[in-house]
Structures are given as structure tokens and as C-alpha cells.
Amino acid sequence: MRSNLKSMRAMILKEFRELRRDHRTMGMLIGMPVLLLVVFGYAANFTVDNVPTATVGPQAEQVAQQVEVIAQAPFDVVEVDPGGNAATAEDLLQRDSVDVAIDTGQQPPVAYIDGSSLFTAQTSIAAFNRLGDQVTVEILFNPELKTSWVMVPAIIGLILTFIGTIITSIGMVKEKQTGTIEQLAVMPIKPSTVILGKILPYFLLATLDMVLVTVLGMVLFDVPFNGSVGVFAIGAGLFLFVVLGLGVFVSTISQNVGQAIQTAFFFLLPQILLSGFIFPLEAIPWGVRWISYFLPLTYFTMVSQGVMLRGAPLDALWFPLIMLAIMAVVIFTGAVLRFRRNLAPGDGRRSKPKVSA
Amino acid sequence: MSGPLLQAQALSRTFGAFTAVDQVTFDVAPGEVVGLLGANGAGKTTVIRMLLGLLRPTAGHALLNGNPPSRAGRERLGYVPQGLGLYAELTVRENLEFAAQAFGCPPARPEGPMRETRDRLVSDLPLGIRRQVAFLCALQHRPDVLVLDEPSSGVEPLGRARLWDQIREQSQRGVGVLVTTHYMQEAQQCDRLLLMSQGRLVAQGTEADIVDGTTAVAVASDDWARVFAVLSAAGLAVNLAGRDVRVIDPDLPVVRELLAGQGIEAACHEVPATIEERMTMLART
Numbered sequence: 225m226r227s228n229l230k231s232m233r234a235m236i237l238k239e240f241r242e243l244r245r246d247h248r249t250m251g252m253l254i255g256m257p258v259l260l261l262v263v264f265g266y267a268a269n270f271t272v273d274n275v276p277t278a279t280v281g282p283q284a285e286q287v288a289q290q291v292e293v294i295a296q297a298p299f300d301v302v303e304v305d306p307g308g309n310a311a312t313a314e315d316l317l318q319r320d321s322v323d324v325a326i327d328t329g330q331q332p333p334v335a336y337i338d339g340s341s342l343f344t345a346q347t348s349i350a351a352f353n354r355l356g357d358q359v360t361v362e363i364l365f366n367p368e369l370k371t372s373w374v375m376v377p378a379i380i381g382l383i384l385t386f387i388g389t390i391i392t393s394i395g396m397v398k399e400k401q402t403g404t405i406e407q408l409a410v411m412p413i414k415p416s417t418v419i420l421g422k423i424l425p426y427f428l429l430a431t432l433d434m435v436l437v438t439v440l441g442m443v444l445f446d447v448p449f450n451g452s453v454g455v456f457a458i459g460a461g462l463f464l465f466v467v468l469g470l471g472v473f474v475s476t477i478s479q480n481v482g483q484a485i486q487t488a489f490f491f492l493l494p495q496i497l498l499s500g501f502i503f504p505l506e507a508i509p510w511g512v513r514w515i516s517y518f519l520p521l522t523y524f525t526m527v528s529q530g531v532m533l534r535g536a537p538l539d540a541l542w543f544p545l546i547m548l549a550i551m552a553v554v555i556f557t558g559a560v561l562r563f564r565r566n567l568a569p570g571d572g573r574r575s576k577p578k579v580s581a
Numbered sequence: 582m583s584g585p586l587l588q589a590q591a592l593s594r595t596f597g598a599f600t601a602v603d604q605v606t607f608d609v610a611p612g613e614v615v616g617l618l619g620a621n622g623a624g625k626t627t628v629i630r631m632l633l634g635l636l637r638p639t640a641g642h643a644l645l646n647g648n649p650p651s652r653a654g655r656e657r658l659g660y661v662p663q664g665l666g667l668y669a670e671l672t673v674r675e676n677l678e679f680a681a682q683a684f685g686c687p688p689a690r691p692e693g694p695m696r697e698t699r700d701r702l703v704s705d706l707p708l709g710i711r712r713q714v715a716f717l718c719a720l721q722h723r724p725d726v727l728v729l730d731e732p733s734s735g736v737e738p739l740g741r742a743r744l745w746d747q748i749r750e751q752s753q754r755g756v757g758v759l760v761t762t763h764y765m766q767e768a769q770q771c772d773r774l775l776l777m778s779q780g781r782l783v784a785q786g787t788e789a790d791i792v793d794g795t796t797a798v799a800v801a802s803d804d805w806a807r808v809f810a811v812l813s814a815a816g817l818a819v820n821l822a823g824r825d826v827r828v829i830d831p832d833l834p835v836v837r838e839l840l841a842g843q844g845i846e847a848a849c850h851e852v853p854a855t856i857e858e859r860m861t862m863l864a865r866t
Contacts, residue, residue, distance in 0.1 A: 403665070
């Protein structure tokens, strides 16, 4: 019994010593919970208290003033267009310029609400309901406010993040762990060929997964695909480069598969929580929200929801697409250059020495 | 190509304050089998990594076929790393095909014990076969230079002999071979030996050059365990060869005095040192 206790004590001591020196695990044990508590505590808010609103039609200016003073109403009028009509209102919503557009050219005025911003729509409906018959409410893009319609486009991005970051980093780091990267480095293959040859299969698999998940989402949950497949493909392609770049980067700072998974997890969790598909971006205070704008999933979600639900055209999605393009260039190039260092540490770049015969 | 295939010119490498390789100079000529010997941590693998261009030297130059190691230069190189560099989740045939495609040559046909295993996953194979597969992968493009890092580690004696036959075959074809090994029997098969200790090249030449007439003391006694204990306690480097105790410091009178002082009867005489003992001597200086 005594010797069992001693052995147990030795085991516990050994485990703590190992943990103390394993910075990544310690990060997950201590850093992550603290970070989650702080970020989650601030970000976990489904209540939207600021809804960008437009008023269009002949009474646009008067209605704009009235809307802003409605008690407990979240509306923030950002656009007033007296010359506009119902089509203008719909266009503003489709481009995600506003979440609510009130057409004052009809009697009673019609409040068009963007159903693809679920919580914003619910908050707006509640506010309009308090006005009784003064306003007619019409929900566009997701008339039944189905959660699945909003979630599926975002989940496509999440799945791509998972494959791109975790699976790619595992595939890349295995070369390092098993020592085959050394063999690749001495083979007469260009480092760029090695890197492309490693990444392309994951790119293709992730693309296949994306098509599969999108089609399944449409078939199983009746999620519409209102926009252009081409715009969606551009967004998804750019996003794939970003997440594959993250996967390559993770592999360059990890020595084995376990470390790669742990590290990839650090990149994955903030994207799940802060990219706006669980908590609406508008509801996250700026103290935390700024992080969201550094996350690629935030922009992919804007593109996928925009294209699939609102049918947003290319020029309406320029901002998320440009952000994804910048991230793709910076992250993918940086990661590939880091990986290249493993393959060609000093390929013929030294000064020519004296050659003895 | 008549000049050296591999050259280390005052090659040095430091990692922070630690000097892993210090001013190492040697070369490997065509058709020559050069053994790089040394204990773990002596700097052998670091030297190899610099010669292959996998690691930049802190000072000095590494040359492959007369030029700094480059992708083009490595086309004529065959390398078997300590970890073998095989894809465990591919079959033998798939590994051979991949390496052959990388070097732009037809894949080799596995022979001998490998033939039966060509469609099996490398992860399912015993270490000896895996080493043979790695060796074949490195040979199939008919390189001019072979660099083998511990190629026979963990291989049974018959497999080791077969491997050395292949190394000899290659050297007769004019291939220059640099091989690291822990096995002294294998070291004896090399044309020339390089002895590394604590990052420095402490001796080089044939086995006879390195042993250079140095001697050890052999002690025969019924009470060999006590002999071992007494001489070890006196700080002498000792090892056992059967029941004979061998003292690496070749000071016969001191050994006799120490044993007599403990009342131990033993027959002590000077014998030619083995290369292993010479290595220990050089490492202690």
C-alpha cells in the first residue's frame, strides 16, 4: 500500500514536471480558459442594440427622425434617400449596407428586414411589433428566420477552416516528424514544387468537401443559393488559401502531430467564437470585436451568407473579398517561405570557396 | 570526375554557445569508402547535414562535387538518413517509385528478401528490410556519391554483411561513400577512417594509422570483477573482453601496482590497442 502511494506520488510529480515544460499544453490549461472567459464574457451577447437602418421614399427624412426616437428602438439611421423606392430598399439590404430599410412610399410604410442577420432581424421585428399597425414588416432573404439558413453558409467556412488548418498542418508536420522532409530536401526537386505538391491535394480535398457540404446543406436544410456560383468560388478559393496557409504555418512551428493539433486549435477557437456566426458582430463590443476583423472566417461568412442568402453581387462583397485576398497573400506567402526554409536552408547561396584538386 | 566528391574545408558549426563541429577538414575521393566514427554527439550527423546543404556552416566550406551543395549538385547524390526517410504509409514499391520519379530514373526492382515485400506498407516491415529499401531508394539513380548515416543500425549481422557487400559494389563502380557507423567491425571495412570527438576531427587514416602502435593493458585474473572494480575506482578507463579486463591507459607498472596493493593476483601484459580503445584514448585527451 505504502509503495503504491509512493509510486503514485512519483507519477504525479513526473506528470507535473512534464506539464510545466510543455508550454503549449500549459497555454491550453491556463492561458486558454482565461482568454475564453474574458473574450466569451464580453462577446457572448445575442442582443443587438444598434441596427443600421435606411429610410427611402418621399417621407424618408420625417420617418428617419421618428424611427430614431422610438422608445427602446435599436435603429440607427445611416442612409436617407427621399428619391428611393422598394427596389432601392431591397438593393441596400442585398448589399448589406443596412439591416433594415423602410420604404415610406407605401401606406403604411414597409420595413424590409434582412433575414440573413438573424438576431438583428429578431430585434428589429420586436421593435416594429411595438408600433402596431404603423409599419408593415417584410422579411427578405430568410422569411421564416430559419437558423439553419444562416448557420450552414458559415459552417461551410468552419469545415474548410478545420480541413485547411488541422488536416494540412498534420500532413505537413508528418514529413518533419518522420524525417522524410530531409530526404525531400536532398532530392533534386524545387522547394516550390515540393510545397505545391504537398498543398494541392489538400486544396483539392477541401474544395471537394466544400462542394459536398454546400450541396448537402442545400438538400438537407433547403438553404437557398441566390447568388453567383462564381463569386462564391472566388471567396471560397481565397479563403482556402488563407486556411491552408495557416495549416502550413502551424506545421512550421510544430515538431510533431500532437503539437500541430494543439497549435491549430489556438487558431480555430477564436474563429468559431468571434467570426460572427454564433454571436452577431454587431452585438460584440469593440473591445473584443476588433479581433473578429483579423479572422478569415469573419470575411468568408460575409461572402457565403451574402451570396447564398441575399444573392449579393461581386461589387457588394468587395470588402470581404479584398480582405481575404490580402490575408491569402500575406499568410500563404509567409507560411510557404517559412516552410521553404526547412527544404533549402542554404541552397548554393554561399560564396565560392577555394577548391582544392 | 577525378577530384574529391565530398570536401569539408575547416567546417565549423555552432548552436548558440555550443560548438558542435570545430574546424573539420577532410575529403572523399571517387571509389573510396570513408568511415566517419565517433560517439553519439561527436558531431558526425552535423557534418553530414552541412555537406548535404541541409545546414549552413558557421565557418568553413562544404563542397559536393567541387561546388557548394545545391539542388543540381544533389542530383548525383544518394543519401540514407538515420531515420531512413521512407514513407511509412506507402508500400515498398510506391516508395521506390516516388524516389525514382524525383530523380527522373526508372524505379529499381526489389531483389532478395525485399522482393516478397514490395506491396507491403513500409510501416509493417522489419527494420532490416526497411534499411535495405532506403538503400535501394538512394541507389536507383546511380549516384556518384553515397552518404549513409548509420545505415546498418539495428540490422542483424547477415543483413549488415549484405549491406556492406552492396557498399563495396558501389565503391568498385567509382562511387565515393561516406558512412557513419557505431560498429567497429564495419569501420574495418572502410578504406579510410575519420575519427570525431567533441566536434573535432581527432584522427584520420587507415585503421593501422589511427591505432598507430598504441597499446592497452590486458589483465587476466580469476577475480576479474574485483580487478574491474579496483581499476575503475582508480580512474582508469577499463572494459571487459570476455573475462579479461582491458585497461585503455597503457601504463603497465601503474596497473600492476594498483592490483598488488589490493592483494589481487593477476597476469598483466601490454597488447595492441583496438580501434575502439584508441577512440576512447583520443576522446579522453
